[in-house]
């Protein structure tokens with residue numbers, strides 16, 4: 660019910676950026692090739708995510724808005740997850756704490772549903788040629804205490820940008836646009852990444868150049884190593900490349916952006932000989948393994964993971980990066 664959804668929402672949605680994360684992850688799970696994210700006032704008054712994915716059939720719209728309804732797993736094996744979503748909590752949580760409108764078209768006619776402060780309205784016919792538009796207005800209007808914890812529009816917009824860039828790195832074949840529509844109209848494009856072609860390595864290299872800048876892409880060595888079921892790929896910048904205190908560490912586990920202490924520690928270990936007060940590791944690391952070897956289910960926001968064999972993963976990162984830097988003459 661509404662109260663339970665508001666409590667669950669506190670776990671899933673801390674700030675506008677967490678809403679953006681959930682909505683963009685849904686678009687990726689839906690097989691989208693182009694994703695547009697628009698926000699106003701740091702996402703506090705409006706977040707609108709538009710995709711060209713598979714859409715939601717009109718008759719499933721109420722289900723998508725109900726708690727623990729997910730079309731993605733049958734619930735029997737939480738350790739074997741291949742999609743971003745699996746809890747079925749994001750949409751009901753967002754509908755509990757904000758004003759949510761979903762318009763979508765699958766095979767049949769387009770339809771839309773509105774939920775505000777946990778109260779759903781009936782499904783209505785709508786006009787949309789394909790995909791899904793999710794519009795979230797007035798986040799936390801139903802939980803004013805939450806509003807007080809939000810930071811400035813600028814800081815919240817920065818957090819949104821960070822989320823979108825991380826997901827853009829995870830999905831180089833997908834095109835992303837991020838727009839600030841605070842002033843109305845089409846708004847101002849604050850980040851754009853065209854869909855990259857080619858194999859994943861080439862696409863990733865091109866995408867990293869687009870997201871982190873040419874300097875990073877030109878100063879990075881490719882990584883590719885396999886050890887006992889764990890694969891490490893990505894790029895590590897040469898120690899001569901320094902972003903100073905601007906930390907550029909991008910970590911992904913089975914395609915999910917994570918902020919994991921183990922992985923950050925391993926990265927520092929790999930660069931140990933080169934670190935200084937204004938020199939930090941800069942890298943985009945992708946660890947992939949059988950989903951059974953890692954638990955992504957540690958926290959609802961899903962940015963922490965737990966490996967079955969942390970020592971093995973650490974060793975893989977440290978030796979692979981050291982080796983790659985040595986090969987490059989460092």
Ligand code: ADP
Nearest residue numbers: 685689723729730744745746747748749750791
């Ligand atoms: P989860 O992602 O964990 O399944 P959500 O609450 O995020 O739960 O979404 C509920 C359901 O709504 C999803 O399982 C999916 O079927 C549907 N859905 C949400 N967003 C989209 C989208 N952009 N495109 C297609 N289907 C979507």
Ligand code: MG
Nearest residue numbers: 681685744749
């Ligand atoms: Mg989801």
